[in-house]
Amino acid sequence: MKTLLRSLPAIHEIQQDKRFLIFIHSSGVSKEAATSWIKDIINTVRHDIVEGKRQSVDGLFDEIFSILKAKAKEDKKSTLTKVINATGTILHTNLGRAKLSEDAVSQVQAVAMHYSNLEYQLEKGTRGSRHDIIESIIQEVTGAEAAMVVNNNAAAVYFILKAFAKGKEVIVSRGQLVEIGGSFRVSSIMEESGASLVEVGTTNKTHPFDYEKAITENTAMMMKVHTSNFKTIGFTKSVTIEELVQIKNKHNLLLYEDLGSGAIYDFRTHGIGDEPTVRETLEKGVDIVSFSGDKLLGGPQAGIIAGKKELIAVLKKHQLARVLRVDKMTLAALEATLKAYRHSFHRVKEIPTVSAILSTVEEVEQKARQFVQALTYNHFTFQLEEGTSQIGGGTMPGVDIPTMIVYVSHPNFSAQELFEQFLKLDIPIVCRRKDDHLVFDFRTIEQQEVNIVIEQVKQWIEKTQSLQ
Ligand SMILES: *Cc1c(COP(=O)(O)O)cnc(C)c1O
DSSP: OHHHHHTSOOHHHHHHSHHHHHHHHHHOOOHHHHHHHHHHHHHHHHHHHHTTOOOOOTTHHHHHHHHHHHHHHHHHSOSSOOOEEOSOOTTOGGGTSSOOOHHHHHHHHHHHHSOOOTTEETTTTEEOOHHHHHHHHHHHHHOOSEEEEESOHHHHHHHHHHHHHTTSEEEEEGGGOOEETTTEEHHHHHHHHTOEEEEESOSSBOOHHHHHHHOOTTEEEEEEEOOTTOOOOSSOBOOOHHHHHHHHHHHTOEEEEEEETOBSSOGGGGTOOOOOBHHHHHHTTOSEEEEESSSTTOSSSOEEEEEOHHHHHHHHHSTHHHHTOOOHHHHHHHHHHHHHTTSOHHHHTTSHHHHHHHOOHHHHHHHHHHHHHHOOOSSOEEEEEEEEEOOBTTBSTTOOEEEEEEEEEBTTBOHHHHHHHHHTSSSOEEOEEETTEEEEEGGGSOHHHHHHHHHHHHHHHHHHHHHO
């Protein structure tokens, strides 16, 4: 053992090997970091020798340099990393919800890498407000009198309740007290804001008189929550916006609707879902609405607040506006995304979320066939079938979009094992599992990703076959 320990190379000997210099130059790893990695490797080898786990140091130099290379490769990977979404769920909250359009990304890059007029009026050469950057485009695509943007829709709900109903009562229908993603509860947010919740009606039925009976001199607001992540079906009755507008006018109250997803584009024209547009809701007379930036809108994480000018003015001046304000990158991405809605159908389809929702079964099938045809291997079974995709993100519950899926199975691997293997690929593939099959839904895989999926699966198959 002693001879073995004595034969371990000194650090400077390794540094003198020409491969050391080449490694430093090609990997971009600093000399100090590389030296510290080498020390770690030598320490591990020494430890293994002492433990009796290692009887030879032959080929140690080769081993050291291959470990260094592997470490450098690992080091380049971010913890937050790109994945391929093969689940078919378009707004997958665990996978980052909406993907940004190319336009949005290039605007983000421009303001992130350079100075910008974030709070500067170029016409006058004086200080400006970041709210002005985005307000007019929101007005244009929603018809709102005024608008502002905060961190996310949960923040928007909190902000509106805090600013207009703190210490007062807010009437909400029991059927709308939703919990979203297990962490967002209207009732909890309301408690945090200092507003008191007055629940009316039953889970399946609420009538206009339920609201009227609940109004006291301490009532500030009636809040409607768009029940976007579940559907009550059957024997139900909810109060329409028109009815709520009548009640709020009669009693001089505020009417706020948390729209959740906030559709700018009317998906109903394609027979998909029954989501009203933001414009429609405002036109019916709701005073103020809020919705997410990264759900149906297809932009960055944000909470958009739109409505009456005097209400938005109160919010802009509120201390919390500073606490909840968004970054320049968010504003850049949101502006670019909203601009696409100004234009023809073709521009709207540049928003990845919109395009994924509107892709036809034929378009999805073409990608699925390309995958199946490229992978004709003995052991694997790839089976093309009709299926359904979900919108996700708590949006349009019960709306199934027809799609084409590929069932993937292998006699030597369970679905769970394959699932885990695909998560370990260079670009992890996240798919669904059903019975003992993997399910790939090509609706959420973009055309340019199909080849990446094919190549990665091919490489995995070849690697596994060579091991067997
Ligand atoms: C999703 C959702 C929220 C939360 O929005 P985030 O942007 O995720 O904070 C609030 N209310 C409703 C009705 C929602 O659907």
